Amino acid sequence: MKLDFATVLTDAWTLFKRDRDLLLRIAAPFLFLPAFALALVVPDPPMPDAAAGNNEAQAMVWADAVQTWAAAYGGWYLLAYVMSFFGTSLFYALYLDREHLDLRASLTRCLRIFPRFLLAMVIVSLPAGAGLLLYAIPGLYILGRTMLTGPALFAEAPLGALAAIRRSLVLSRGAGLPLMGLAAFSYISGWLVGAPFMMADKALRDAGEANPVALAIVDAGAAVAAMAAGIAMALIAISAYRRLVR
Structure with a gap:
């Protein structure tokens, strides 16, 4: 089915304004x-020294630094991502369960389906x-084609993680490019808004x-950008799903 980029954005914006x-x-x-906690208190993972070239000793030093960082801070990153995935899944439960928004019922349903949603997101990620990391366009295309995984998981329950991914691929057939554009819009706009704050940090x-x-203010700005991108991605996915299942 043909999917119109502007129409999906309009639908998502309408949902945001209303709710x-x-x-x-x-x-x-x-x-x-x-996002705020990570930016404020968790240091970025160590990056390889570009000046070292292919020096094996330098590569080993960097690998050891990454391992040390992961042991100290990896758990906090994992917790932050799980929390953000839960928030996203709650949006899906809220909008794809019934016509009238019911936060309490949606929260209960979200807790039941969330393990499958988390597994699906790990597989997709x-x-x-x-x-x-390698080339932006293939990654964005995959994000676009799998964007409907979460909505399908909640709207068409009971579905398993793999079944929801397959359902997204089926629904997005023929709409891969518009969905890639929508994924790029959310991902890149969030990065562009947040980048100045991270550079200031x-x-x-x-x-x-x-x-x-000053550091707290700057990191709060970066977290607001991340939050806005997360809301946008969820509402865009919901709007695209509703259009494609009509």
């Missing part, structure tokens, strides 16, 4: 808070993440004794 207060109350603890930390108030 803004409820969406922000959900997003604050599950999308904003984890592996090829999508690899595609984004790096500048403050590199300067030495960073002002904690």
Whole structure:
């Protein structure tokens, strides 16, 4: 089925305007808070030294640094991602269960389906993440084709994780490019809005004794950008799913 990029964005924006207060109350603890905590207190993972070239000794030093970082902070990253996935799944449960929004019923349903949703997101993230790291377009295309996994999981329950991914691939057949564009819109716009805040964070930390108030303000800005991108991605996926199942 043909999918119109602008129409899906309009549908998503309409949902946000109508339910803004409820969406922000959900997003604050599950999308904003984890991103804010990571930016504020968890250091970025060590990056390889580009000047070292293919030096094997330097590569081993970097690998050891990554292992040390993961042992110290990997659990916090995992917790943050699980919380953000739960917030996203709650959006799906809220909009794809019944016509009238019922937060309590949606939360109960979300708790029941969330393990399958989390498994599906992990499976999808592996090829999508690899595609984004190697070449952006394949990763965005995978994100687009699998964007409907969450909505299908909640709207067409009972579905398993793999069945929901297959359902997304079926629904998105013929609409891969518009969905890729929608995924790119959410992903890149969130990155563009958040990048200045992250650069400011790096500048403050590199300067030495960073002002904690300034650092908190800057990191809050980055977290707001991440939260906005998360809300946008969820509402776009919901709107695209509704259009494609008509």
